[in-house]
Amino acid sequence: LFPLEKCEAYDVMLRQSLVPDGQPLAIKCSLEKGWKSGDYNLTWYKVGNQTAVPRDKLSRIHQQKNLIWFLPAMVEDSGDYECVIRNLTSYRKMCTKVTVFKRIDGLCLNEKFAVEEVIFTLSSAKVVCPHLDSFRNGKNIQPVHWYKDCQLLEGKRFAFSNSDLIIFNVTVHDQGNYTCETTYIYNGKQYNISRDISLTVEVSPPKKPPEISYPRNNSIEVELGSQVTVDCNTTGADGYEVFWTGNGVYIDVFYMSRIFASPYQEETSYDGRPIHCVKLIISEVNSEDYEQPFVCQASNAFGQVASYIILKHRVPDTRRWLTGGLVSLLILTLITSIIYKIFKIDLVLWYRNSVCAFASKEDGKIYDAYVLYAKSNGGRSFYRLETFVRRILPDVLEHQCGYNLFILGRDDLPGEAVVSVADETLKQSRRLMIVLGSETSSCCLLEDTSEQQLAMYNALIRDGIQVILLEMDEIQDYTSMPESIKYIKQKHGAIQWKGDFSEKSCSANTRFWKNVRYQMPSRKKVSYSEVYLLPLTLSNSAEKGS
Structure with missing residues (x-):
């Protein structure tokens, strides 16, 4: 031993x-x-x-x-x-x-124990399934199946020779983890065999002349006296065989004159070929630099290539100025639209106060608005509505803003016929203002009254008076309202009162009153006698009729 x-x-x-x-x-x-x-x-x-x-x-x-x-x-x-x-x-x-x-459950391969193999990006390459020679003889040859990243390999790019894998047109994307599997029978018992391979693909540089990606025999516009830098980007050239020439003269890399070239920078492309960049630097463009080609040349063992660039005088870019002007105009229009949308009411009110007050034309009408509301003698909500119509509304629109309102029960004379007064007054009014209280009070009391029917007839059919709808409380459901009220709500919307009866809420500059004033006509100055002329005329007409 x-x-x-x-x-x-x-x-x-x-x-x-x-x-x-x-x-x-x-x-x-x-x-x-x-x-x-x-x-x-x-x-x-x-x-x-x-x-x-x-x-x-x-x-x-x-x-x-x-x-x-x-x-x-x-x-x-x-x-x-x-x-x-x-x-x-x-x-x-x-x-x-x-x-x-041991195999790890759930993993089809074990990278830690994989055999490392290297192939190159050629037309084809062979990957060997290792340690199989002894398991494949004339009597015991079983098929070998190949997998990449646990997926069965199929397709025209893959072929199988004995136990080896042949890959055609190899690229760097073929790199990864491979597994070959087969079986072996010994003494009537079948054994599974698998081998894990960690495949690395290294790039083989192609044997061809270099390529210049820039310049491409093109021209650029530069200003006189400016500094210009142009890159010469090549692939596959030898490092010291990339250079610039101007007027047929080699441009030195190291000599710092007005025109010189920078030392080359090197990288590696996806196919293994070297990438070089040599910069042409003109510190100050002179008139003689225009219209002459600056040529980049590159070579290797398989050939030589060249490409030039020409400097031209800069032409005023009218398109850029036009585009900038249009974009600026568009932005200005957008900003103006947004500002107008936000401050539309304030702008309209300012315009009325500053311009319309002096340029308004007479239309023969006396009242700015005819006020229509539900009338009753009981209930807290009716008292609140009555207070708003009789006190708050006149205080703001008449005393603060100078409008002239007609409120039935306040401006008519005792004993006058309601229908006659309403009919004549509506003809002399520029707006119809409907004030709604709560849902129950409004739907019950703004029904079937002669005043209401006449007002709706004038507003919607005969005279086409513009209607202003005010809500004292938020009304969620209009289904029980008269059809005329529902139509006005749908067409014109409603302005909701959210304040109380405090001094702050009764200011004409609050958002609610600005919305009301926006829908009111332009303010006109009328004499004191004109305000009370209509009721007297209506009274005389009534006496003649009787």
Whole structure:
């Protein structure tokens, strides 16, 4: 017996073997060429174990000729193994490391134990399924299936030769994790075999002349006396073979004159070719620089290319100014529209006070608004409505704003016929103002009254008077209201009173009163006698009629 050692100072170190738990493994001990089986004695050992690996083919771990078989390999089999070769004159030892790992549940491959392989971006490349030679012979050849990132490989770009994978038109996108799977039958039992490969794709530079992406035989507009920098971007050229010429003269990289070139900057493209950038710098453009080509030239072992750029006088950009003017006009219009939408009421009221008061035409009418509301003698809501109509409304619109209102019961004479007064007064009114209290009071009391019917007739049919609808309280449901009220609500909307009877709420400059004034006509100055002329005329007409 020969003493065994750890895998150190061996004659030959075999490659490490990686195998998942439960799969077969065969490791070959290499022999020198020319040795015949009877000239030597080969024995396998596990390092640290004096007993040789058995040669019984029924044993899970056994030796056949110069191979050691694991059928299958278990996690406890991990470790160093050596084969000892003796003949009459020499003695050699070879060592290998076996790693048996468990598959992680839910993972189709284990990157940690993957075999690393490298291919290049050529027309085609071969990926080898490792450690399969011993499992594929004339009597036991099973198909091999290939996967990339756990997806079965299919398509015209992939072919299969024996156990190897052939990839056509290799690109960097083919890099990734691959798995090859097959089966092996031994003594009537089938074993699954899988190998994980971590494939790296390195770029092989194509053998062709360089390319210039800029300049492209184009021109640029520059101003006289300005500084100009132009990049020459090349792909595939040798570093020192990229340069600028002007007027057929080489432009120096290091000589800092008025026109010079900067040293090149290098990167690598996706296909492995070098990318260079050399800048043409003109510190101050002179008149002689115009209309002459500045040429960038690039070359490599496969050819030479050139591309130029020409400087031209800058032409005034009328399109830019026109576009800027239109955009500014559009922004100004938008801002004006927003301001008008927000301050429309205030602007209209200001315009009326400053312009219309002096330019208004006489229309022959006396009253600015005829006030129509539900009348009753009981209930808190009716008292609140009566207070608003009789006190708040006149105080703001008449005393503060100078409007002239007609309120039936206040401005008519006792004993006059309501229908006659209402009819004549509505003809002399510019607006019809309807004041609604609560839902119950308004729907019950603004029904079937002769005043209401006549007012609606004048507003909607005969005279077409503009209607102003005021709500003392928020009215959610108009279904029980008269059809005429519902029509006015739908067409003109309503202004809701949200204040109380305090001094602040009774100011003409609050939002509510501004909305009311906005819907009122332009304010006109009338004499005191005109205000009370209509009731006297109506009285005389009534006496004549009687």
